[in-house]
Amino acid sequence: MSLLSVRNLVKRYGGLVATDNVDLDVAAGEIHAVIGPNGAGKSTLITQLAGEIRPDSGRILFDGADISGEPVAQRALRGLARSYQITSIFPEFSALQNVMLAVQAQQGHSFRFWTRVSSQAALVGPAEASLARAGLAHRRDVAAADLAHGEQRQLELAMVLAGKPRLLLLDEPMAGMSQAESAQMTELLHSLKGDYGMLLVEHDMDAVFRLADTVSVLVYGRNIATGDPQYIRSHPDVRAAYLGDEE
Ligand SMILES: Nc1ncnc2c1ncn2[C@@H]1O[C@H](COP(=O)(O)OP(=O)(O)OP(=O)(O)O)[C@@H](O)[C@H]1O
Numbered sequence: 071m072s073l074l075s076v077r078n079l080v081k082r083y084g085g086l087v088a089t090d091n092v093d094l095d096v097a098a099g100e101i102h103a104v105i106g107p108n109g110a111g112k113s114t115l116i117t118q119l120a121g122e123i124r125p126d127s128g129r130i131l132f133d134g135a136d137i138s139g140e141p142v143a144q145r146a147l148r149g150l151a152r153s154y155q156i157t158s159i160f161p162e163f164s165a166l167q168n169v170m171l172a173v174q175a176q177q178g179h180s181f182r183f184w185t186r187v188s189s190q191a192a193l194v195g196p197a198e199a200s201l202a203r204a205g206l207a208h209r210r211d212v213a214a215a216d217l218a219h220g221e222q223r224q225l226e227l228a229m230v231l232a233g234k235p236r237l238l239l240l241d242e243p244m245a246g247m248s249q250a251e252s253a254q255m256t257e258l259l260h261s262l263k264g265d266y267g268m269l270l271v272e273h274d275m276d277a278v279f280r281l282a283d284t285v286s287v288l289v290y291g292r293n294i295a296t297g298d299p300q301y302i303r304s305h306p307d308v309r310a311a312y313l314g315d316e317e
Contacts, residue, residue: 071134073098073237073267074119074150079128081114081291088114089125090291096237096267096284101259103270103278106288107311112271115288116241119269120152121145132237149236153226153243161215165206165225168214169197172232197232204228205258220251224258237267244274256280279303287311 072095081089088111096102104112117123119130121142130138132150140148159168170193177193201207204227209217214225223243230238243259244252256277259268263281272278278285278299285302287295289311295302302308 072096072131073133074269075129075131076115076119077129077131079115079118079130080126081111081118081123082126087291089118089128092128092288092291092293094286094293094296096269098236098267099264100283101263101268101270101281102284102286103272103282104286104288105272105275105278110288111291112288113241114291116152116239116269116271119150120239146233146235149234150239151230151233151235151237152239153230153241158229159214159222159225162213164211164213165201165217165221165228166194166197166210168225169200169228169232170194172229173197173200176233200228200232203231203262205254218251220247220254223247223251223255227258231262231266235266237269238262240268240270240272242272243270244272244277252277 074096076092076094079089079092080087092115094102104115106112114123118125121140125138128138129136132145132148135148137145137148137150160171170190173193173196198207198210201210204224206221206224206228209221214222217225244255247255252274259281270278270281282299284296285299286293287302287308294311295305295308297305
């Protein structure tokens with residue numbers, strides 16, 4: 071059974087159909103990449119899955135439950151987590167402290183700063199584990215502001231992992247990265263494969279074809295093809311619509 075199932079999803083902006091009857095499935099532990107030209111509707115899709123905007127029609131099922139009408143926080147509690155960009159990081163806090171805040175939020179406490187040393191101590195272990203999983207253990211005491219761009223993206227990932235997600239919604243995790251940073255993030259995501267399902271929107275085709283078990287191609291809001299990377303590479307409509315001029 072799929073962990074995430076999208077059925078007949080539709081989102082319109084005036085006359086524009088940004089999500090046009092999209093069906094899509096992500097199995098537990100699988101990486102499903104969504105590719106497509108600019109304006110194809112990839113971000114609109116992720117934003118609906120996270121619960122930030124409502125579809126006009128269609129259904130979103132997570133672990134069998136219809137979550138189409140649920141708010142963001144409720145979806146996060148179920149284990150459907152979107153990685154947010156650097157805005158969610160406190161620049162003056164260390165990498166570890168940032169993840170401690172995410173652990174605290176996961177433990178059901180409202181967002182607040184620590185008053186007792188003992189309550190801090192319980193957060194350190196899980197925060198260190200998430201940092202290590204995101205490849206940042208060696209940078210735990212560095213202020214977030216002093217981390218390189220790629221490391222800040224790793225920190226965001228550590229903060230998402232602290233929420234114990236089952237499926238990650240990743241919207242262009244390699245955006246703005248150098249080639250080396252992008253390669254490192256690719257290997258990092260690869261190391262998480264199997265433990266987390268991922269819906270990956272990404273323009274970096276090297277990353278997509280290295281990571282994805284399944285690829286879907288959106289064009290003008292429509293899913294024109296879904297299959298394994300080999301199938302997608304050789305699909306004539308995909309080549310014509312998207313990959314054609316790159317090969
Ligand atoms: N809030 C909005 N109001 C009106 N139109 C919108 C809105 N958000 C997105 N669109 C339109 O919906 C279409 C899909 O946009 P979307 O950002 O989802 O595409 P995308 O595939 O993520 O593009 P990119 O690869 O450039 O990030 C575009 O034509 C866009 O202009």
